[in-house]
Amino acid sequence: MTAPAGPAVAVDAGSRFLRVARVDADGTPRLVDLPGAVPGEGLPTPAGVRGDRYAALGVAYAAYRDHCGTPGRLVLVVPHGEQARSAPDFGGPPSRLVGAPHAVLALLRHAGGPPVSPVLVCDLGAAGIDIARCVLVGGTVTVSRVTRYGPEPGGYGAAFDRAVLDGAGLAVDDPDVLHRLDLARAENIRRTEVALDRMAARPDRAERSADTVVHEVAGREITAGVVHRALARLTEGLDRALAEARTGPDRTSVVAVGGAARSGTVARHLADRLGPAVPLPEGTDPALAAVLGAALVAGGASTRPTGTRTRSPCASTAPCTDGPRTANC
Incomplete structure (x- = not known):
C-alpha cells in the first residue's frame, strides 16, 4: 500500500x-x-x-x-x-x-490501557461544559449520554475572563486586552497555581496570599485573589453541569480535560464531588x-x-515536505 x-x-x-x-x-x-x-x-x-x-x-x-x-x-x-x-x-x-x-480516551488507552468503566469525560472548554458518560465493552467505547452546559453569552471561559479583567479594573470586551490576558496566563500558570494552592492550604492566611501578584495585563496587576474569585464562575457552572448530568453520589470516575481543567482549584472541586480524576499521560496539558x-x-x-x-500509532511520521519548514513543523 x-x-x-x-x-x-x-x-x-x-x-x-x-x-x-x-x-x-x-x-x-x-x-x-x-x-x-x-x-x-x-x-x-x-x-x-x-x-x-x-x-x-x-x-x-x-x-x-x-x-x-x-x-x-x-x-x-x-x-x-x-x-x-x-x-x-x-x-x-x-x-x-x-x-x-x-x-480523549484514545489518548488514555495509548498511554497504558483502557480507563475504568464507566467514566465521565468532562470537557471544561471556553464555550461550555460537555460531560460524556462512556462505557467500555470489550475494546469498544460507547458514549451513552452527553450533558452540555453553556452559560451566559460568550461561554464558560469567557465568563471567567470577564471576572478576572473586571476584578483588575480592565475592559472586559477589548480583543487586545483579552489577547494579552491569554499570553500572560500561559506564561505564569505555575505561579498562579502556587498562589491558589497556598490560599487553599492555609485558609487562615488566605487574605494575605490573595494579594500575591500572579501576572500583569495592560499595566494592571492580576492578583491571586482576583483569580480565586473569578474561579467561582467555573466551579458554579461545573456544579450545574454535574447536576444536569445526574451523576449522583456514586463517585463515578472522571477524566477532566479542557482549558479550565488546568486549574488545581477546579480539579479539587471536581474531585470533592466525584473522587480523584483519572490521570492524563504524564506531562499532558488537559x-x-x-x-x-x-x-x-x-x-x-x-x-x-x-x-x-485504538492500536499503536504510526511510527513513521514524516517531516513537513512542502512549504516553509521549522523544527516544530
Whole structure:
C-alpha cells in the first residue's frame, strides 16, 4: 500500500484557540507550532469564525497547509454526536470526524490501557461544559449520554475572563486586552497555581496570599485573589453541569480535560464531588488532550460510530515536505 504523501494531522477548533497536532516519529503526539500561535495554546480563533466550528476548522487547516504543506491524513475533532454528519472538504485529503470523548480516551488507552468503566469525560472548554458518560465493552467505547452546559453569552471561559479583567479594573470586551490576558496566563500558570494552592492550604492566611501578584495585563496587576474569585464562575457552572448530568453520589470516575481543567482549584472541586480524576499521560496539558488523542487516531488508531478502538500509532511520521519548514513543523 502506498504511504501517504504527508503526515497525519488532527485539528481541533475552540472558541478561543485553533489547534493542530501530529504524531512524532517516536509515536508521541505533539502540538504543531504555527506562526502567530500562543505558545502551548494554538492559534487565536479569529473573531469572524467564532461560533462556526467548521469554518474555524477550515481556518486552522489552511494555516497548517500554508506552513507545512498538505497532510496525508486529516482528522477533525467535533462534539460527540456530530461524527455522522458529512465531513467538510478543505481541498486536501478526505477528512474524518472524531468525537471529542473518543479522542480523549484514545489518548488514555495509548498511554497504558483502557480507563475504568464507566467514566465521565468532562470537557471544561471556553464555550461550555460537555460531560460524556462512556462505557467500555470489550475494546469498544460507547458514549451513552452527553450533558452540555453553556452559560451566559460568550461561554464558560469567557465568563471567567470577564471576572478576572473586571476584578483588575480592565475592559472586559477589548480583543487586545483579552489577547494579552491569554499570553500572560500561559506564561505564569505555575505561579498562579502556587498562589491558589497556598490560599487553599492555609485558609487562615488566605487574605494575605490573595494579594500575591500572579501576572500583569495592560499595566494592571492580576492578583491571586482576583483569580480565586473569578474561579467561582467555573466551579458554579461545573456544579450545574454535574447536576444536569445526574451523576449522583456514586463517585463515578472522571477524566477532566479542557482549558479550565488546568486549574488545581477546579480539579479539587471536581474531585470533592466525584473522587480523584483519572490521570492524563504524564506531562499532558488537559487543554490539548482531545487534539493529541485525535492525532493518534489520525496516525493509526481507528474509530467506530458508537465507539473507538485504538492500536499503536504510526511510527513513521514524516517531516513537513512542502512549504516553509521549522523544527516544530
